[in-house]
Amino acid sequence: GNSVTQMEGPVTLSEEAFLTINCTYTATGYPSLFWYVQYPGEGLQLLLKATKADDKGSNKGFEATYRKETTSFHLEKGSVQVSDSAVYFCALLSSGGYNKLIFGAGTRLAVHP
Amino acid sequence: GAVVSQHPSWVICKSGTSVKIECRSLDFQATTMFWYRQFPKQSLMLMATSNEGSKATYEQGVEKDKFLINHASLTLSTLTVTSAHPEDSSFYICSAKLAGANQETQYFGPGTRLLVL
Numbered sequence: 001g002n003s004v005t006q007m008e009g010p011v012t013l014s015e016e017a018f019l020t021i022n023c024t025y026t027a028t029g030y031p032s033l034f035w036y037v038q039y040p041g042e043g044l045q046l047l048l049k050a051t052k053a054d055d056k057g058s059n060k061g062f063e064a065t066y067r068k069e070t071t072s073f074h075l076e077k078g079s080v081q082v083s084d085s086a087v088y089f090c091a092l093l094s095s096g097g098y099n100k101l102i103f104g105a106g107t108r109l110a111v112h113p
Numbered sequence: 114g115a116v117v118s119q120h121p122s123w124v125i126c127k128s129g130t131s132v133k134i135e136c137r138s139l140d141f142q143a144t145t146m147f148w149y150r151q152f153p154k155q156s157l158m159l160m161a162t163s164n165e166g167s168k169a170t171y172e173q174g175v176e177k178d179k180f181l182i183n184h185a186s187l188t189l190s191t192l193t194v195t196s197a198h199p200e201d202s203s204f205y206i207c208s209a210k211l212a213g214a215n216q217e218t219q220y221f222g223p224g225t226r227l228l229v230l
Contacts, residue, residue: 003156004156008154032217034217036221038221041223042223043117043206043208043220043221043222043223043224044206044208044221045221046217046218049217089157091217093216093217099216100159100162100216101159101216101217101219102156103149103156103157103158104156104157105151105154105155105156105157106151106157
C-alpha cells in the first residue's frame with residue numbers, strides 16, 4: 001500500500017544552519033507529493049508541493065525535488081531561522097482511486113539562536 | 114486565511130466514559146471534513162471523511178460505533194469517542210475542505226490530545 005517515511009526527529013540546529021529532512025515514499029502510479037508545516041499551537045499548513053517527477057516545490061526558502069528514481073522528496077533550506085521551529089510532515093496523494101492524503105510521522109525541528 | 118478550531122485542545126478522561134471533540138471552520142463553509150489520528154512516533158492516519166448532512170465514511174479498521182462522527186452543519190463536525198479506553202489515547206486532528214477544492218487544500222485544526230486513564 002501507499003506509505004511515507006520521514007526521518008525521525010527532533011532535528012536541532014543553530015540559526016543559519018542548512019536543513020535537510022528526509023522523506024521517502026511507496027506508492028503505485030505517480031503520486032503528488034507535499035510538505036506540510038505545523039507551528040506550535042496551530043494546524044498543519046501546506047508548505048509546498050510537486051505533482052510530477054523532477055518538479056521542484058518551493059516556498060519561504062524551503063525546497064523539495066520530486067525524485068522518482070529514489071522515491072524521495074527531501075525538504076531543504078539553506079539557512080534556517082528560529083521562526084522555522086515547527087513540525088514538518090511529508091505527504092502523498094495517490095494518482096489512483098484512493099484520493100486521500102497519506103502522511104508521514106512528522107519531524108520536529110528546533111532552531112536555536 | 115481559513116481557520117479551523119478544535120475544542121478541547123486537551124482532555125483527560127476515565128476509562129469507560131465518552132468524549133466529544135468539536136471541529137469548527139471559523140470563516141468558511143466546509144462541505145467536507147476529515148478526522149485524523151496520530152499515535153506517538155507514528156504517521157498521521159485518516160480515520161474518516163464526512164460530508165455535511167451525510168453519514169461519515171470510515172477507513173478500514175476504524176470502528177464506526179466507537180468513533181461517532183456528526184457533521185450537522187457546514188461549520189461544525191464532532192467526533193465522539195464512546196466508552197473510551199487507554200488504547201484510544203492519541204492526538205486527534207480534524208481538517209476541512211471547501212467544495213471543489215483540491216484534496217491537498219485542507220485547513221487543519223490544531224489537534225486535540227486525548228488521554229484515557
